[in-house]
Structure formats: structure tokens, C-alpha cells
Amino acid sequence: MDINIDKVHSFWIWFQSVAADLLEYPSNQNLISLLDARITDLGITAWEIGPWENDDYFLAISPGFNINHLPLTQQVVDLAPVCAGWHFLAFKPAKGWEGxxxxxxxxxxxxxxxxxxxxxxxxxxxxxxxxxxxxxxxxxxxxxxxxxxxxxxxxxxxxxxxxxxxxxxxxxxxxxxxxxxxxxxxxxxxxxxx
Structure with missing residues (x-):
């Protein structure tokens, strides 16, 4: 699986344009559907957003349990811009959860x-x-x-x-x-x- 760098740059430009709205409305199904379509267009089928520290959120571009895809998701995350309120990950983080x-x-x-x-x-x-x-x-x-x-x-x-x-x-x-x-x-x- 190869990542198209131009598509990755376009994705991050688009993400910056909706980042504030996603922070304010993280459950907005329209935004979630758009995000899903953009990530799928990169050739990646697994991702997750969720709360992070200090009222920030994370976006995990996930390898979908395939360790061979981790370098690719890491490459996408390495190209991420600084985006206020967001933390970007190349894998889904551990959850502070009840299971x-x-x-x-x-x-x-x-x-x-x-x-x-x-x-x-x-x-x-x-x-x-x-x-x-x-x-x-x-x-x-x-x-x-x-x-x-x-x-x-x-x-x-x-x-x-x-x-x-x-x-x-x-x-x-x-x-x-x-x-x-x-x-x-x-x-x-x-x-x-x-």
C-alpha cells in the first residue's frame, strides 16, 4: 500500500478547514461522514476521533490491526499540520474505559x-x-x-x-x-x- 502524498496534503488542508467545527461538534454525522470519505480516499479504512487531554481531541489514522500498515499511517500523521485543539496519532490509543x-x-x-x-x-x-x-x-x-x-x-x-x-x-x-x-x-x- 502506497500513500499518495498529494492526496495526503489535500486531506490535511481540508481537515484544517473543518477542525474547529469538529472540536465543537465531534458527533456531527455530516462532518463524520465527510471525514470518513476523505480518509477512505487515502486508502485507509480505520480511524477514530475522541477526547484527549485538556479538552483537546485526537484523530487516529489507524493501520486497522495490520502492523505492516503502521509506517503508512505514520507517514500520513507525520505530514499533519499543527492544528489547535487536535492531537494526531498513527494508531488508536489505549482507552481509559470500563471495557x-x-x-x-x-x-x-x-x-x-x-x-x-x-x-x-x-x-x-x-x-x-x-x-x-x-x-x-x-x-x-x-x-x-x-x-x-x-x-x-x-x-x-x-x-x-x-x-x-x-x-x-x-x-x-x-x-x-x-x-x-x-x-x-x-x-x-x-x-x-x-
Whole structure:
């Protein structure tokens, strides 16, 4: 995937023209639709806006869990102008959240997933990466939807970049052979190991 630099410059010029409106009305569906179309035109399909520090907002141009796309999203963000009230990221940040996410299942139905009670066990490799077993509550969807929910939950707790760099294989389990930890503690757990 190559980024068209002219399109990136055009995107940022356009973003500057709507940045103040997006800060004032971050849920405006017309602005969100325009933003989505502009980002999609760059060849990027995943992005997110949300509150940042000091009443600022962030715009994350996301690699969509594909670590090979991270250099491309980083290139887009590197070309970003200074824009009052905005912080630009090349990946979705960790969330200060309760583990509840809204997503679509395999049939397009909107579902709410609560990962607050999920548990996990990590298996560390010599390179510092991990495999993880996860015990989850019921998710309204098939196996692919359940794994998507785990990806989103882990990225929410760890941040997308750390998730892509450190988590290798995920397995859904019904029971554990060793002591499990609540998923909401995974970032602190990994930081204590590394």
C-alpha cells in the first residue's frame, strides 16, 4: 500500500478547514461522514476521533490491526499540520474505559460487548511478545465476531500499537490450567513484565 502524498496534503488542508467545527461538534454525522470519505480516499479504512487531554481531541489514522500498515499511517500523521485543539496519532490509543464496546457482528447487527469480566493468561516468548488465552462472556456472534471483540478489547486496554507489537496468537478458552487475571489489568501486567 502506497500513500499518495498529494492526496495526503489535500486531506490535511481540508481537515484544517473543518477542525474547529469538529472540536465543537465531534458527533456531527455530516462532518463524520465527510471525514470518513476523505480518509477512505487515502486508502485507509480505520480511524477514530475522541477526547484527549485538556479538552483537546485526537484523530487516529489507524493501520486497522495490520502492523505492516503502521509506517503508512505514520507517514500520513507525520505530514499533519499543527492544528489547535487536535492531537494526531498513527494508531488508536489505549482507552481509559470500563471495557464496554459497541461493534457489529458478522450479520451487521450492532451489539454491545462487555469485556470487564473477561480473564486471560499470557505466555511470553524470548522476543518479548505474547500468546494469550482469553475466557470471555457470551458475545452475540460467531467465532470471527468473538475474535474481533477480543482484538478490539485488547487494543482498547493496550492501545493499537502495543497490541500489534506484542500479542501474537489469541485463543478463546473455557477454563484455565493456571491462575487467570482480569483483562482490564493487562496493560499494567505487561508493563511489569517488560
Amino acid at each position: 464496554i464496546l459497541d461493534m457489529k457482528n458478522e450479520s451487521g447487527k450492532r451489539i454491545r460487548v462487555n469485556s470487564a469480566n473477561w480473564e486471560y493468561v499470557l505466555y511470553q516468548f524470548d522476543d518479548g511478545s505474547f500468546d494469550i488465552d482469553v475466557k470471555i462472556d457470551e458475545v452475540d456472534g460467531n467465532e470471527a465476531t468473538r475474535y474481533d471483540a477480543i482484538d478490539l478489547a485488547l487494543a482498547g486496554y493496550l492501545g493499537e500499537e502495543l497490541f500489534m507489537q506484542l500479542i501474537q496468537n489469541i485463543t478463546i478458552v473455557d477454563t484455565f490450567e493456571s491462575k487467570a487475571t482480569a483483562l482490564k489489568y493487562i496493560k499494567k501486567h505487561i508493563e511489569s513484565i517488560l
